[in-house]
Amino acid sequence: MNGIHDLGGMHGMGPIDAETDEPVFHADWERRTFALWTAAFAGGLFNDNESRHAIENVAPAQYLAKSYYEHWLHSLERVLVNKGQLERAELEAAWSKVEEEAA
């Protein structure tokens, strides 16, 4: 798809800001997201191409604003819903709980 992910050749994105001594994960939720994705992938629930396409489907403005592992989490949620492994209502309920706890 001709999406925002296909950034090659675009101007105005600024330099790549390389982080000195960058940790593998910046937060615990990133570690958990990686683990969940890996377990679901190893379990044969989806292939890497399906996961990449789900990332491409992040809304363009969100795509640019969100972090790497937020893309991963979005992709995992979308693929698992598409595959019938997760009910959309289940996911929405889980997110509501997170938002309540954060409030």
Add this chain to the structure above:
Amino acid sequence: MPTLPADMVVPVFMGGASARIDADVVAKFKAGDEVIARNLNPAGHTRLPRYLRGKRGTIHKVHGVFGLPDTMAHGGSETPQNVYSVRFTARELWGDDASARDSLYVDMWDDYLDSA
């Protein structure tokens, strides 16, 4: 979808693994062949970047046979075919202001290429 055995998970994620398919598919091109990237605009997934479409390049290396992401991303078959490292000059991609010394090597599937 194939599963990855538990004892393979750490080696694969730490060291990587090749997705090469052991299939006897004839390569359409060989090193040195001139090619043109097709002007494909699929609504689904592709590994063909927009800035290469319609551009002329040279086959640098034949990587072997791999599944096609465009079909595999949508529940389709592997569509096994050859993948190449294709060299595009910076001037071909970005015009005469680009450096004459620079080139980009991009992995391209057979379905992305026509003979030039």
